[in-house]
Amino acid sequence: MHICYITNEFPKPGFSHGGVGTFIATIGKALVLEGVQVSVVGMNYVDEEETANINGIAVYRLTAKKLKGLQWFFNTRSIENKVQEIHKSTPIDIVETADMGLTFIGKLQGVKYVIRMHGGHHFFAESEQRQVEIWKGWQEKRSYKRADAFIAVSEYVKSHTEKFLTLKPRPITIINNPINIELFQPIENLVIPYxxxxxxxxxxxxxxxxxxxxxxxxxxxxxxxxxxxxxxxxxxxxxxxxxxxxxxxxxxxxxxxxxxxxxxxxxxxxxxxxxxxxxxxxxxxxxxxxxxxxxxxxxxxxxxxxxxxxxxxxxxxxxxxxxxxxxxxxxxxxxxxxxxxxxxxxxxxxxxxxxxxxxxxxFSIQIIAEQNLNFYQDLKNK
Known part of the structure; x- marks a missing residue:
């Protein structure tokens, strides 16, 4: 099986990143150990193109375009072209991205597209009691319409997102984010009182x-x-x-x-x-x-x-x-x-x-990886 994640947040030393990047680095490493081929495609933190193998994950960092007002269009095309190039070399089974990630990406025939619900624009607009922005709201609705399946990181994000966006009758599951058990081990004698x-x-x-x-x-x-x-x-x-x-x-x-x-x-x-x-x-x-x-x-x-x-x-x-x-x-x-x-x-x-x-x-990575792999396998076979 070949999984391709689309994100601009894959961790890179010296640059800050969000929880989505941490998640993909953690789950990607675990899936590689299970024999899954994992690719990650996104924009680079610096003004150059890079390819790296990190813990068995093929990471493609693309040069971001900086044309004001149109960078979203050109960056999307760059990501789409890279995914197509990877697919021609080693066929992709699943493409996964976050809530707005499928808005403008062209879909490959025979490939299943998954949105992992980390919390999108509608979700946070409700939670922060602010209006949904017309442009962002439209993008997210379009992205959700184009998904073949969904993974929610909590019951809460699922139930509150589906107030605004249609999920059914497509497959959906709840899988928590994994924690790196090997890294986050108890460390004795470092506690500073208060x-x-x-x-x-x-x-x-x-x-x-x-x-x-x-x-x-x-x-x-x-x-x-x-x-x-x-x-x-x-x-x-x-x-x-x-x-x-x-x-x-x-x-x-x-x-x-x-x-x-x-x-x-x-x-x-x-x-x-x-x-x-x-x-x-x-x-x-x-x-x-x-x-x-x-x-x-x-x-x-x-x-x-x-x-x-x-x-x-x-x-x-x-x-x-x-x-x-x-x-x-x-x-x-x-x-x-x-x-x-x-x-x-x-x-x-x-x-x-x-x-x-x-x-x-x-939250152990072994448990979470197995849950993800089972969902991917079922989706691939549908």
Whole structure:
């Protein structure tokens, strides 16, 4: 079997990437070990074309066109031409992309096209209570109409997407994102007391503003608590930095303890476990997620994890059994959950142990790879 993934986010050292890229790198490696041929096609991070073999995955990074207003057209053609070229050499069985990925891509006869629902425009428009943009909404509807099958990363993203977009009667399944069990192993003796660790894009919907607002409430009882924030910055349409916005509008409440809240920037994926290892507790109070990778990654390292009670949070964590769920809009609730971890050390440690077992049972790459492979095989045979 030959699977071709279309994404611009496949990880490259020295460049930040999103969860989709991490997912494809992880699942691709596992599928290769199962004897599947895996190709990845997308735009390069730099102004040149590159081909590489990474863990058995054939990665084709194409030169992005920069004609304002038309780059989407030319980039799509480049991807389509490369997929056709690969198919002529070694026939492709399945092409997979994210929510809008099939809008303009020409389809090859005999090849099945899958959309993996990582959370598209309609999904986030609803969750963020904003209007669907006409152009993006049209693109996503067209992309979904052209898909032969769907994989949703959570029940939540499936149920909320199908409010707006037609999925049936085409095949659809729910398969969680895998966690790299080998990478996210417990690391002893690195915990720094009262250290909080957040990882993810630094933007409003990740709940980082409320987390910062919770710090003065925590300091009333635990004055030595610190917060390390790992992740790339987010920028407003006019180019303003969200991190700079936080420093201007939120840091005043921190008083003379500003140095206890530190933006660490993006970190290479392979170094992320060492950052989680330092945490007394990992906190991810997202307003919205499709599933999220950071929570189960930290859980896999036996960390007590505080995750959002909204969206798919309850699909990932069972409150007070494998972690803590929090109202992400309430800095008071965030502070209370963090203080609970600090105060009830034995109970928090037990949460971490149970959390790792939960990830091993549900999110291991072997289990997820088998689920994906079975779905692909069934789809190919239809």
């Amino acid at each position: 250290k909080l660790v957040f990882a993810g894009t630094v933007c409003e919907k990740k709940g980082i503003r409320q987390l910062i607002q919770a710090m003065p409430l925590i300091w009333k009882i635990f004055p030595s608590a610190t917060l390390d924030i790992y992740g790339r910055d987010w920028y407003y349409p006019d180019g303003r930095s969200y991190i700079e916005y936080l420093k201007v509008h939120e840091f005043a409440i921190l008083g003379d303890r500003k140095q206890q809240v530190v933006f660490k920037g993006a970190v290479d994926y392979d170094l992320l476990p060492s950052k989680y290892a330092e945490a007394n507790v990992c906190v991810f109070p997202s307003h919205m997620e499709t599933l999220g990778l950071v929570a189960p990654e930290a859980m896999c390292m036996e960390k007590p994890v505080i995750f959002t009670a909204l969206g798919p949070g309850p699909e990932v964590i069972t409150h007070l059994k494998t972690g803590l769920l929090v109202n992400p809009y309430s800095s008071e609730d965030i502070a209370e959950k963090i203080k609970w971890v600090f105060e009830y050390k034995d109970e928090a440690h037990a949460l971490g142990l149970a959390a790792r077992q939960e990830v091993l049972d549900r």
